[in-house]
Amino acid sequence: MIRFCVFVAFLLFLVASPVSAGFYPNASSIPPDLHHPTDSAWNAFLNLTGCHAGMKVNGLYKIKQYFQHFGYIPQTLSGKFTDDFDDLLKNAVEMYQRNFKLNITGELDELTLNHVVIPRCGVPDVVNGTSTMLNGGRRRTYEVSFSGRSQRFHAVKRYSFFPGAPRWPERRRNLTYAFEPRNALAEEVKNVFSRAFVRWAEVIPLTFRRVESFETSDISIGFYTGNHGDGEPFDGFMGTLAHAFSPPNGHLHLDSDEDWIVSGEGGDGVLSERAAVDLESVAVHEIGHLLGLGHSSVQDSIMYPTLTTGRRKVDLHSDDVEGVQYLYGSNPNFNGSRTPTPSTYQRDTGDFGAAGRIYGSSFVLTCLLMSTVGLLLLY
Ligand SMILES: [Zn+2]
Numbered sequence: 386m387i388r389f390c391v392f393v394a395f396l397l398f399l400v401a402s403p404v405s406a407g408f409y410p411n412a413s414s415i416p417p418d419l420h421h422p423t424d425s426a427w428n429a430f431l432n433l434t435g436c437h438a439g440m441k442v443n444g445l446y447k448i449k450q451y452f453q454h455f456g457y458i459p460q461t462l463s464g465k466f467t468d469d470f471d472d473l474l475k476n477a478v479e480m481y482q483r484n485f486k487l488n489i490t491g492e493l494d495e496l497t498l499n500h501v502v503i504p505r506c507g508v509p510d511v512v513n514g515t516s517t518m519l520n521g522g523r524r525r526t527y528e529v530s531f532s533g534r535s536q537r538f539h540a541v542k543r544y545s546f547f548p549g550a551p552r553w554p555e556r557r558r559n560l561t562y563a564f565e566p567r568n569a570l571a572e573e574v575k576n577v578f579s580r581a582f583v584r585w586a587e588v589i590p591l592t593f594r595r596v597e598s599f600e601t602s603d604i605s606i607g608f609y610t611g612n613h614g615d616g617e618p619f620d621g622f623m624g625t626l627a628h629a630f631s632p633p634n635g636h637l638h639l640d641s642d643e644d645w646i647v648s649g650e651g652g653d654g655v656l657s658e659r660a661a662v663d664l665e666s667v668a669v670h671e672i673g674h675l676l677g678l679g680h681s682s683v684q685d686s687i688m689y690p691t692l693t694t695g696r697r698k699v700d701l702h703s704d705d706v707e708g709v710q711y712l713y714g715s716n717p718n719f720n721g722s723r724t725p726t727p728s729t730y731q732r733d734t735g736d737f738g739a740a741g742r743i744y745g746s747s748f749v750l751t752c753l754l755m756s757t758v759g760l761l762l763l764y
């Protein structure tokens with residue numbers, strides 16, 4: 386009997402210590418004693434505050450790698466950077482400051498570094514030396530159709546596209562999506578993506594339908610950790626949160642090392658001060674990439690590259706709407722207003738586990754099964 390109790394306790398310990406993604410109904414359900422093995426590696430960049438051209442400081446090579454990852458330093462240069470604050474770094478810092486509308490000092494000042502360390506999307510802001518975020522920023526006239534009525538506007542457009550402005554072809558306007566079966570995601574988690582797809586479908590004449598076949602769906606969604614086979618490894622807790630590829634690739638990947646909040650309550654706002662990430666906010670952003678949008682320098686737009694932890698930003702901004710309608714035209718039913726759609730889904734708090742984590746039942750079963758044979762080889 387004692388042996389049995391020890392065995393059960395061992396199983397419970399294993400189940401309560403998963404290495405898979407952490408999903409929580411809301412920020413307050415994250416255990417206060419939850420410690421991550423490391424803080425975001427990017428936090429070390431704050432030690433570089435005050436660095437400027439001509440200096441040589443330990444660790445500067447790492448921030449060059451950061452800027453190279455997001456396109457501010459050409460990919461063609463080898464990753465073997467020095468710790469010198471050279472012209473390469475100065476140019477990168479200036480372009481970054483321009484993109485994010487910071488004071489263009491060319492130095493790693495406090496404001497700039499405070500922005501550098503904010504968790505963000507892994508898709509580059511600069512492609513082949515050209516910033517996708519500024520889009521010229523020219524004031525121009527463009528036409529937007531609301532319910533069949535065309536209106537002309539004068540405004541500065543900030544939305545952007547991938548090089549060549551790829552989009553889903555005319556014959557593929559009813560898209561399917563599926564989830565990585567090895568994630569064994571709970572319905573609550575899958576529903577977050579359903580809601581995110583609806584936000585885009587409301588403004589363009591595309592539909593998104595969930596299917597089971599991960600291999601044949603147009604869009605495939607999965608949570609992965611570290612290197613996962615596409616040359617864009619995730620970096621653990623915080624830092625890069627997710628990435629997605631341009632049409633018609635259809636791959637949307639999220640970092641399973643984050644603490645994801647799936648509550649989906651209300652519209653935009655502050656959820657908590659905890660270092661947790663609102664899943665729907667990230668999903669809406671990455672679907673924008675799947676549809677062909679690049680990053681925007683409009684801070685309130687969905688396609689802005691960074692997402693402050695504890696923030697929820699799910700409502701499409703006019704910049705997002707205009708960008709995606711440029712690619713696909715307007716949904717005939719879109720009336721120009723972008724009201725949140727909380728009534729289109731239901732919350733079910735009854736299925737959350739004691740620790741607040743959410744699993745699919747097959748995940749728990751797998752965990753139990755694997756622990757009995759002494760294996761914990763979760764993906
Ligand atoms: Zn992005």
Ligand SMILES: [Zn+2]
Nearest residue numbers: 613615617638
């Ligand atoms: Zn990936």
